[in-house]
Amino acid sequence: MSAVLADPVNAALNAALPVAGGWPLLNPMPDDEPITPDAFPFHALGPILGAAARAIAHDVQAPDSLAGGSVLAAAGLASSPLANVYLPHGQRAPLSLFVVTGAGSGDRKSAVDAVACHEIEETRKQQARDYSKQLQDYEQDMAARKGPKESEPTKPAPKSITTGNATIEGISKLLKFQASIGVFSAEGGEMLGGHSMRDERRQSGLAFYLKGWSGESLDSLRGGEGLTVLLGRRISMHVLVQPVLLRQLLTDPLAQGQGLLARCLIAEPDTLAGTRLYRHVNPHENRDVIAYNERIRRLLETPPNFWPDGDGHELKPRDLRLNAEAQAIWVAFHNQVEVQQKNGDELEGARPFASKAAEHAARIAGVITMIDEPYAVQIGAEAMEGAIEITAFYLNEHLRLTGAGRQERQAGNLRELHAWMQRVGPMVLKKDVLQKSPRRIGRKASSLNPLLKELADRGYIREVGGEWEVRDV
Structure with a gap:
């Protein structure tokens, strides 16, 4: 500043x-x-996520926060069905993260995503193959059916771990038959400019995503379908977007007023164009990336817990509690950010995001913990300190990109x-x-x-x- x-x-x-x-x-x-962005703190992501993000940035020759945000978003999607973070005042917060990164054409958004989201994309492809086979079997059974209507086989429901350009109605339909979803797009214009985010529908679209971030029930009442109430679902977001569209989002009064920006971890790194001489490496073969993919796959393959009297997809994640040291660190960060929001102080103009900074830090700490220890029940001091450093990075980016600094x-x-x-x-x-x-x-x-x-x-x-x-x- x-x-x-x-x-x-x-x-x-x-x-x-x-x-x-x-x-x-x-x-x-x-x-x-122009104020240059801070360096993304790879080390703060922990030994697995941090090493993978650094390796992707190096091997793909991509901006640091592009790689860091992509890895963090993928880890959040894999972790969120399995655990909540239990905050010191008794609130349970999902591990869902909304990560939005601005980068121009040629900054290798898709190349980074191909590595960081490899296991997620493999899961999505397998779900598509399974659904195609199930639908084919169903159609064959229907063609051969000779019994009464009551004996009709159940039509299979589509499943997809991610979607890039779905309406909120489409996402709701998917979440009738699955517990979580990631709105993931390497071309964020698909999501930000999609049907549910157009002018006449933006208010309801934004409200839907706000509920998804908070883990609230997703309710809808439509003619022909009646009342739908989806409990215990998780929505994550990872959007890579052109800078011009990011500017539109940052200046959208509705996105600001309803609180979407306060719930997003937003960054826009400087381009590396002009410095990326050919490097003969395959990022998928990097040992740190392999270790990261193995951990993401392990989380994706871990069956989540469900409420026994729910609809079969209502999640019952276990609690991740802060140990005594982590709680003291979190409380100190909460108070520090709160004090800086007073009139005339540094965070006065960024109160919506700053007021959620402590919760962002707790969620990120939970994600780091799940990657490092998939069956953990506590968040330790090291994960919390790292998460606070990452949150501070995104808080500085928020100030820089919105001009909210005093x-x-x-x-x-x-x-x-x-x-x-x-x-x-x-x-x-x-x-x-x-x-x-x-x-x-x-x-x-x-x-x-x-x-x-x-x-x-x-x-x-x-x-x-x-x-x-x-x-x-």
Whole structure:
């Protein structure tokens, strides 16, 4: 974060050095230099996930958070049917993760996904083959049937561990016959621009995903189908999207207002294009990737627990509790993030995401634990510390990509006020600043006075009685 407040030493020096027209030497506003993303903390993912993500990034020559997010999303999908994290205040949170990564054409999104989601894709293909065979057998049985209607064989239900471009109605139909699903797409425009996310349907589409993230019941009432109530289901999300579509999502007031962005782990790494000289390696043969795939496969093959009186697909995941040390670390992180959300502090403009940061950390810690110890019942300090470091990475990315950082907001407000005064000037009544300046800045003296003072200290404006004179620059 770059400082934006005027340097008092320079301001005093400038005031003593008048130039043409009596104006002081101009102290330019800070440049709008893009803030580079932090490095993705591979080590924080633990020995299996971290090593695999680092290997994929190296062998595919892909951006770090692209590989890290893909591995984390795959692990979350494999883990979420098996366990919940039991938070210190008694809330159970699913291990479902919503990971959204922005990367341009040629940044090897599909190549990364092919490695990170290999076992998931193999499971999806096998489910498709099984369904095709079951449907063929059903059709043959129906053709040969001679008995009464009551003896008709049951039509097989389709199953798919992932879907890339389904409506919420389609996802609901799949979840009638399976316990969990991943909305996974290496071309995120399919999901973000799909039928359920179009303008006229976006509100219900977003509400559906919010319930899925929280593990709530998925209810629908439609003509012809009646009432459907799906309990104990899990929805994960992994979307790789073009930067232009990511910008649309980040600025969508409905996605912000309903809370989808607060539930997503969003990153946009810098491109590596121009640095990727040919490397004769097969990432699938890397021993760290092989070890990771074996663990993902093991989780996918582990039968989940179901409620005995449920519909046959209502999950009853075991609890992952925080041990004493992990709980102390989690509570300290929760309190640290909470304090930084107060007015004027660093996370004031990112409260929706920051308020969920502690839960994000707990979920990630649970996923790391499941990968490292598939039958664990406790989350330890090392997993929690790593999860907090990963959450901090995504919190910084959220601040960077949404411009929600206090200093970035201050700089933006400063430029917006100056641009407005230039349009209105060269003389601007002080009362007009309070009554007519851009609403986004806040038409209050407490918001405007620090900005006016800085513009004056930098030599952009000066007081002339009841007006501000705007410098011609």
